[in-house]
Amino acid sequence: MKGIIGAISGDVIGSVFENRPIKTKEFDLFSYYSQFTDDTVMTLAIAKWLCEDKTSKDALIRNLKYFGNMYPNAGYGRNFYYWLKQESPEPYGSWANGSAMRVSPCAWVADSLEEAQELAKTSSIVTHNHPDGVIGALATSDAIYLARTGAGKDEIREHVESEYGYNLSLSLDEIRPSYKFEISCKKSVPESIICFLEADDFEDTIRNAVSLGGDADTQAAIAGSIASAYWDVPDDIYDETVECLDHFLLGVLMDFEERFI
Numbered sequence: 001m002k003g004i005i006g007a008i009s010g011d012v013i014g015s016v017f018e019n020r021p022i023k024t025k026e027f028d029l030f031s032y033y034s035q036f037t038d039d040t041v042m043t044l045a046i047a048k049w050l051c052e053d054k055t056s057k058d059a060l061i062r063n064l065k066y067f068g069n070m071y072p073n074a075g076y077g078r079n080f081y082y083w084l085k086q087e088s089p090e091p092y093g094s095w096a097n098g099s100a101m102r103v104s105p106c107a108w109v110a111d112s113l114e115e116a117q118e119l120a121k122t123s124s125i126v127t128h129n130h131p132d133g134v135i136g137a138l139a140t141s142d143a144i145y146l147a148r149t150g151a152g153k154d155e156i157r158e159h160v161e162s163e164y165g166y167n168l169s170l171s172l173d174e175i176r177p178s179y180k181f182e183i184s185c186k187k188s189v190p191e192s193i194i195c196f197l198e199a200d201d202f203e204d205t206i207r208n209a210v211s212l213g214g215d216a217d218t219q220a221a222i223a224g225s226i227a228s229a230y231w232d233v234p235d236d237i238y239d240e241t242v243e244c245l246d247h248f249l250l251g252v253l254m255d256f257e258e259r260f261i
Contacts, residue, residue, distance in 0.1 A: 006228020
């Protein structure tokens with residue numbers, strides 16, 4: 001199975017290690033403590049928006065607020081949590097990686113790279129309207145769209161570097177030793193993309209992302225969202241992931257998959 005399940009699987013697998021960083025690829029993918037977090041909730045909020053009316057920014061904001069307030073303890077950043085409580089919320093200049101973690105549905109709905117970019121930008125600027133936040137969403141969405149439409153890793157690397165100025169030349173072995181928890185797009189999205197570029201398959205991508213010892217669930221969600229456009233998500237990982245979703249979120253996922261995947 002391909003699709004946004006990659007972001008959700010990465011989130012669920014990485015959730016155990018968000019506050020317990022590790023620097024190894026040897027770990028159990030799932031445990032009793034595996035759970036969905038804000039990465040999954042917001043990814044599915046974007047999916048719901050796109051199923052309803054992808055041309056409406058009001059529908060986007062309504063869904064982000066609805067999902068966020070339905071799951072108030074999913075692990076949002078302080079500014080986003082405050083945004084959820086506003087009657088008429090305004091963007092707050094965020095440069096954090098929340099824009100990239102939730103963007104994957106945009107790349108699956110789009111019929112062209114240009115449309116994917118337009119949707120990704122819209123999905124970001126209602127909260128993350130700092131240029132770095134927008135670039136994080138665009139780079140992730142572009143990588144997903146290109147992977148989904150048959151581009152190779154070299155093409156994806158060259159496109160992201162030339163379009164968005166990310167340095168994707170470092171290896172994970174160079175990054176890992178000194179890498180720490182980082183929520184900025186500028187210092188977490190390129191590393192997440194490298195986790196995909198160095199991987200052999202979907203599972204290897206997720207293991208790469210967690211092994212950095214950073215923002216494990218979000219980086220695994222970002223890396224996984226690209227990997228699941230390039231490779232199939234193994235059935236056992238898919239099944240374990242959806243077991244962690246409640247009835248409502250699973251229904252949104254199934255609806256999106258039926259329409260677009």
